[in-house]
Amino acid sequence: MSSNAESAPARQSRRISRRIGSIAESATLAVDAKAKALKAAGRPVIGFGAGEPDFPTPGYIVEAAIEAAKDPQFHRYSPAAGLPQLREAVATKTLRDSGYKVDPAQVLITNGGKQAVYESFATLLDPGDEVIVPTPYWTTYPEAIRLAGGVPVEVFAGPEQGYLVSVDQLEAAITERTKVLLFVSPSNPTGAVYSPEQVATIGRWAASRDLWVITDEIYEHLTYDGVEFTSIATAADLGDKVIVLNGVAKTYAMTGWRVGWMIGPKDVIKAASNLQSHATSNVANVSQMAALAAVSGPLTAVNDMKQAFDRRRRAMVTGLNAIDGIECPTPHGAFYAYADVRQLLGREIAGSTPRTSAELASLILEKAEVAVVPGEAFGPSGFIRLSYALGDEDLATGVERLQRFLAP
Known part of the structure; x- marks a missing residue:
């Protein structure tokens, strides 16, 4: 038997397959779930985690679904x-x-x-x-x-x-x-x-x-x-x-x-x-x-949403770049800002010294009650992703909390 071979008892005792056991949980959904759990517990968390528009699905689309639900051919x-x-x-x-x-x-x-x-x-x-x-x-x-x-x-x-x-x-x-x-x-x-x-x-x-x-x-x-x-x-x-x-x-x-x-x-x-x-x-x-x-259908609804996303994009980038230690290029698409926080790592913040963006994101969530996704979810450490697909008031509040919390 080769040294790399796994014994039958070891295989049988392993409850989860290696293929599935090696999968990491979706970091964005995990951050969103934790933020929602804290909200449910009464904490006023602002969630910049999930990439989800805050707008309702346009009415004509919902009406099409209602009509389809009534049609027996779509029950099969x-x-x-x-x-x-x-x-x-x-x-x-x-x-x-x-x-x-x-x-x-x-x-x-x-x-x-x-x-x-x-x-x-x-x-x-x-x-x-x-x-x-x-x-x-x-x-x-x-x-x-x-x-x-x-x-x-x-x-x-x-x-x-x-x-x-x-x-x-x-x-x-x-x-x-x-x-x-x-x-x-x-x-x-x-x-x-x-x-x-x-x-x-x-x-x-x-x-x-x-x-x-x-x-x-x-x-x-x-x-x-x-x-x-x-x-x-x-x-x-x-x-x-x-x-x-x-x-x-x-x-x-x-x-x-x-x-x-x-x-x-x-x-x-x-x-x-x-x-x-x-x-x-x-x-x-x-x-x-x-x-x-x-x-x-028409693209009217998305164009309306895009105007709101554009306004929030500019507000978020301006607010983040006002924080010493954060550099945030202006994104030209989607609804995310990807901020470089490498200058914050190793700096004492609220009595802690985060060494990775994962540690920084955890600290921000716990102390500032703002949910962001750390760069480790998307590649190298040293960055955070913030979705601006949320309401203007929540966005402003969240950015203000970051500014206060990360002030030197």
Whole structure:
């Protein structure tokens, strides 16, 4: 028996599989849950943790769901890949918003964006395949890659680069095991947006290296200061080696409805549909009909929300940069500020000396009653993410608490 072999009693005594036991809890959801628990206990916590619009889902979308709930045809199983009318509407919406023409058969409707993320990696990756992950990254990406047997390869770009990776960095990270480039713009957690020229350059590089590109475009409609969203699927000729991920959660304030999608080559979508048929079957039909109303309707609601997000974005960045020891670049997309707090680490604060951004975030929550997500959730320590998708009054109160608490 090899020294690395595990004995039968050891295997039998292990209650949780290594694969599942190695998964870290979603840090953003954990912070949000802790903040809500403290609120329930009577503490006036301001939560900057979850990326969730504070607006209600637009009324016409809710009405579509109500009508669907009354219709017996939606009380039954439907195709695992999604309602045909929704797949067609997503294809139409994709052409409208990003200029990318796809067939409805290239669309798979999923239970939220996270399922689309996981199924994309599970469908493409074999054990040991590497995925280049621009960092800071959304906390779910590396876990989904590992669950699929892949290896995430982090490529870090700090605030000095505007949190935007360069082709030189990507080139330095590639190996013979690299299969996929993950590309996200606008970014969660940084709010960074690649210019059309940068998107095209990275897309051409990926094509020259014969890589798959998985692009998460869920924040496509949330850009500011005249900055454009550009889909890498149209910016460069990637052939059929591109998968587009998206959903209704952020654009239409529908985080709880759980409808996302992946778009890709028909053989990949068919394989992912097979996986979904065994994992969850179809997405709830009422939610699908709500999503149909969303993607088929006007963008009026999102434009109204965007004005509020823009106002809050500017207020948050100004407030954070007024704190000695915090540097916060202005984000041009999504609804997050990603603040550099490395100068605060090692400084005595309220009788404690935090050495990591995780320790700092814990201290801020306990003493200042403000919930932020530490940089460790998204890559290296030394940063914190704050969502500005909350009410103006709460945002102002939370920033004021940070200013008072972190004052030297």
